[in-house]
Structures are given as structure tokens and as C-alpha cells.
Amino acid sequence: MFSYNIIFWVSYLTYLFTCYQAFICSGVLSDLSKVTQTQGFDPVWLVLMVGGVTFTLGFAGCVGALRENICLLKFFSGVIGFIFILELTVAVLAVVFQSQVKKWVNDFFLANIREYRNDIDLQNLIDSLQRMNHCCGAQEPDDWDLNVYFSCNGTHHSREMCGVPFSCCIMDPAESVVNTQCGYDVRKSFKREWSNHIYTKGCIAALEEWVPRNLYTVAIIFIVISLLQMVGIYLARTLISDIEKVKFSY
Numbered sequence: 001m002f003s004y005n006i007i008f009w010v011s012y013l014t015y016l017f018t019c020y021q022a023f024i025c026s027g028v029l030s031d032l033s034k035v036t037q038t039q040g041f042d043p044v045w046l047v048l049m050v051g052g053v054t055f056t057l058g059f060a061g062c063v064g065a066l067r068e069n070i071c072l073l074k075f076f077s078g079v080i081g082f083i084f085i086l087e088l089t090v091a092v093l094a095v096v097f098q099s100q101v102k103k104w105v106n107d108f109f110l111a112n113i114r115e116y117r118n119d120i121d122l123q124n125l126i127d128s129l130q131r132m133n134h135c136c137g138a139q140e141p142d143d144w145d146l147n148v149y150f151s152c153n154g155t156h157h158s159r160e161m162c163g164v165p166f167s168c169c170i171m172d173p174a175e176s177v178v179n180t181q182c183g184y185d186v187r188k189s190f191k192r193e194w195s196n197h198i199y200t201k202g203c204i205a206a207l208e209e210w211v212p213r214n215l216y217t218v219a220i221i222f223i224v225i226s227l228l229q230m231v232g233i234y235l236a237r238t239l240i241s242d243i244e245k246v247k248f249s250y
Contacts, residue, residue, distance in 0.1 A: 002061075133210065
């Protein structure tokens with residue numbers, strides 16, 4: 001049981017190291033003393049939540065096993081069981097309500113496009129999604145009209161007006177330095193010319209294509225995580241049963 005929980009501790013430390021690389025080494029350090037007041041999503045809080053849950057479970061499992069504390073072991077197995085049921089429920093609902101999930105993801109992406117320049121972590125998240133999936137905007141590049149800096153409809157004098165973020169640009173593999181101004185004025189030209197400079201596919205469509213291509217990978221990851229969770233529950237319940245038997249004998 002103790003050895004099993006080392007997985008949680010190692011996962012937590014790896015998670016922290018990854019976050020350190022992402023938020024400090026890349027020069028992106030968020031002000032964690034303030035909660036984002038915009039409608040956009042701040043990924044820092046998701047990082048903190050997942051890290052906190054992982055640390056708490058590892059602590060409860062390790063201490064519960066070493067001290068033979070039934071309360072901590074029940075807490076560990078109960079939370080793991082709850083997480084497993086929650087994951088299963090989310091997976092089933094995502095399959096049953098595909099259209100609603102698609103609409104929610106679309107609205108979520110559009111809301112965060114509006115707040116693109118207001119949060120540096122959010123900005124990096126959207127840029128990463130667009131670069132990895134070779135897409136631009138939720139449904140199309142014109143979705144960037146929702147952002148006050150990139151909009152073609154406003155009276156502002158932003159240099160990014162009628163443009164898109166650099167993550168929408170089709171990069172030349174030979175270029176070693178990223179041109180962050182490559183998206184300037186792109187949407188001032190005819191739409192038929194956009195494909196020469198930027199990705200014209202929306203990120204929602206790109207994600208829809210990604211899931212079928214990687215279905216087996218996603219399924220294997222889900223099965224492995226589920227098996228690890230069930231092993232943890234089994235070990236915790238077995239140890240609880242052994243402790244109760246010894247106490248009963250006394």
C-alpha cells in the first residue's frame with residue numbers, strides 16, 4: 001500500500017517540476033495572489049487543484065498505511081472511488097451529449113478568445129492549442145473579431161487590427177526564430193489568400209478530427225488509469241480488513 005502511494009508522490013513532484021518549467025523557466029510567472037476576474041479560464045488554478053488533490057491522496061495513503069490509520073485509508077479509497085465514478089460519468093455523458101459538449105467547448109473557446117490579452121497563461125494555452133492542432137479560432141479565423149485587439153470592426157488603432165495571433169501562422173520549418181508579427185493584417189486580404197499564410201481550420205473541427213485518430217490511445221490511457229485506481233482501492237480495503245481483523249482478535 002505504501003509503495004503504491006509512492007506513485008502519487010512521484011506524480012505530484014513531476015507535476016510540480018513541469019509547472020515550474022512552464023511558468024518560470026519560460027518567463028511566464030502568474031500572480032497567484034489574484035483570482036482572474038474575467039470570464040476567461042486561468043489554467044494556473046487547474047494546475048493547483050490537480051496538484052493539491054494528488055498531494056492529499058498521497059499523504060493520506062502513505063500515512064494511513066504506515067500508521068495503520070483506518071480513517072485515512074477509508075478517506076483514500078473513498079476519494080479514489082469517487083474520482084473513478086466521476087471519470088466514468090463524464091465519459092458517458094460526453095458520448096451521449098456530444099452536441100451539447102461541442103457547443104460548450106465552442107462557447108468556452110470563444111469566451112477565452114475575448115480575454116486572450118488579459119491573462120498570459122490563458123494566452124499561452126490558446127497559442128499551444130492552435131500550434132499543436134494547426135488551427136485558428138473556434139470555427140474560423142474570423143472568430144478573432146471577438147477580441148478587441150484583433151477585431152476588424154472596431155475604431156481602435158491596435159497594430160494587431162484585422163490580424164491573428166502568431167500561433168495561427170503556417171511556420172516555415174527552416175526558420176529558427178518565431179516571427180510573432182506574422183499574423184498582422186492577414187484578414188485584410190481576400191479569404192482565398194489566407195491559406196497561404198495561416199491555418200484556416202477552426203480548432204473545434206481540428207479537435208473533432210483528433211479524437212477518432214487517437215481513439216485507441218485515449219482508450220488505453222483511460223483503461224490504465226482506471227486499473228491503477230481499482231488497484232489502489234483494493235489495496236486500501238484489504239489493509240483495512242486486515243487491521244480490523246487484528247483489532248477484533250485483541
